[in-house]
Amino acid sequence: MNDVIQTILRHRSIRRFKNEPLTKEETDQIIRAAQAASTSSFLQAYSIIGVTDKAKKEELAELAGSQDYVAENGFFTVFCADFSRHHTAASLHGQDIREAVESTEGFMVSVIDAALAAQNAAIAAESMGLGICYIGGLRNNLESVSSVLETPSHVLPLFGMAIGRPAQQHEQKPRLPQETVYHENTYNLNSDELKQQLQNYDETILQYYRSRSSGNKEITWSSQAASTLAHSKRLYLNAFTQEKGFLKGRP
């Protein structure tokens, strides 16, 4: 197993960092890594905002649900779907790109582009001995996040990533069994098999939560997943994404 795969397999989210900014060399390397990712039709339909201003970091920490490590870390980044730049590009050629940008396909292209870039940033950072944590919590209040970051139309902040020198170590959380996530040739529709796999995995996760060094709880994967999804949240995004110029295509 080579160093790259070891780095990838060692991942765990870090939620406490030394409050020391990364060097410019470190942040440059992370951004370069992000930009090296594949991108649909070479569109590069994303932007990365590096938040170094202390007051802004604290505001975002609050918006993300009082997650201290959003403010206290080495580098806080926000990955955004971005077609604003493409509107400018199109204007140089007298082209109208609204329909594409507003379509479901357009949304998928930009979200996927941003996510691939982000995952490269994450692996690069982890290879440098840094820890990372994706911050979906920004989606609690993207309207305010957009204000803080002054993002225009056709730019949608998707998630943050806190990066820094780790100030905690903890165990990895075991993933679903491969046979649940990976299907050969056709999607495995065997419901009894799936239930059995989930019941076994529930036991694995229960043991993990009981025995990990902190944050112990009595919960299984399926009950936690069910509970997370039963309480629909962020329904305001159905409308807000449209206000920012995404997902406006009529079916």
Add this chain to the structure above:
Amino acid sequence: MNDVIQTILRHRSIRRFKNEPLTKEETDQIIRAAQAASTSSFLQAYSIIGVTDKAKKEELAELAGSQDYVAENGFFTVFCADFSRHHTAASLHGQDIREAVESTEGFMVSVIDAALAAQNAAIAAESMGLGICYIGGLRNNLESVSSVLETPSHVLPLFGMAIGRPAQQHEQKPRLPQETVYHENTYNLNSDELKQQLQNYDETILQYYRSRSSGNKEITWSSQAASTLAHSKRLYLNAFTQEKGFLKGRP
């Protein structure tokens, strides 16, 4: 610069592979790497379908727009947004998760989860000396792709990834300048600055396309991006995603 960052920065899409299947050890490592990625609220809302059946690979190659390398490679994978498994999980606990799964937030969670996993798979494969190419072309006809792969409701194939021992080498395509993609604290709204950056980059890309060892053309980034987006495609996805149980939330 460590091996991991070197691997990441060396990426280029490969579009010709030796038609030899990867070993089980290789494919296992790639799937394990995929599963090690971060996932929103630990939902792991994605599936990976490995297509080894020759007839299916040829069918998908046709659907993707006659891209031979979709059929001829070492391993062809399709990454899917997946909440089907969560419906099963929720049924074990008598919970109703439809609203969350149908919301824009739900779509974002599952698409991002799948993309992070895919990018890990890509980097892992490249670290093993393999080449990869994301296949967005599957979205030309997701209805047929879903038939071939027998994916149920609440599962949406997003893109493919062809992986294999490279049978070509070529130059890397230069990315947008960092100052265009990366913003400090607030989104850079300076339109004149952006136009200047795009004009410089257009020159870079024009030179790249003129001088690369094959596939030469006379085109700039901004005209190609504008042209790609001016011809809206895959508008059927606006409705199709809804048919599969995604993006049904009323704004």
